[in-house]
Amino acid sequence: MRSSGLEGRLVLVTGASGGIGRAVAEAFLAEGARVVATDVDISRLSPSDRLHPMALDVADSAATEALVAEVEKRLGPIHAGISVAGILATGLVTQMSDADWRRVFAVNVDGVFHLGRALGRRMAPRGEGVIVVVSSNAAGVPRHAMAAYAASKAAATMFTRCLGLELAPHGIRCNIVAPGSTLTPMQTGMWAGPEGAAAVIAGSPQTFKAGIPLGKLATPQDVADAVVFLASDRAGHITMADLYVDGGATLRG
Secondary structure (H helix, E strand, C coil): CCCCCCCCCEEEECCCCCHHHHHHHHHHHHCCCEEEEEECCCCCCCCCCCEEEEECCCCCHHHHHHHHHHHHHHHCCCCEEEECCCCCCCECHHHCCHHHHHHHHHHHHHHHHHHHHHHHHHHHHHCCEEEEEECCHHHCCCCCCEHHHHHHHHHHHHHHHHHHHHHHHHCEEEEEEEECCECCHHHHCCCCCCCHHHHHHHCEHHHCECCCCCCCCECHHHHHHHHHHHHCHHHCCCCCCEEEECCCCCCCC
């Protein structure tokens, strides 16, 4: 099988302390990459010769720019940047506060912009690099009581495609992975009881939410595998793609 081309490469992952972000960081390590794992709280990440935890709030523009500059100075050029950091706020639009709306957009949209801009500025002159953004299938289908999250993910998705269009002439690929319901604390935190998984798989006609045709939730590893593929040499002619990893829940690819 053709090599992924990731061995020895430097990869930066945001939101890497848990859930999908941690699975993504571990998947790149398994490919032989060196990983800078960032999150607001990095206490659960143990440094090693190939894993470099660094604290970062992606909502902070200056901090993101400074961290990317520091990483490139200390560890070398970043080959792939993976935006995973994200937060969720649920509730009806008519009951949502300005603060909750802005908080979701600060991380889910501004954070993706801050990292994409910082990496694009450095990758373009080199003519080499990959950016992958973990969005959500909620970016492509309306969700009841999830307007802020869905809107933020739709914005992050379109931003990434526009960034991909701008950077394509420099040989840089930008792609999106859109997970559906995935076994993470973000998902289980929305469950009311032990039947939560079964309810998600079955769907909810009352809130116009389809079930999952494959009959199971995704695991963080399922999502990480898709991210690694899009960052690898095996996806060398794929850019501006939006890959849904949701078991068919949105009835689209």
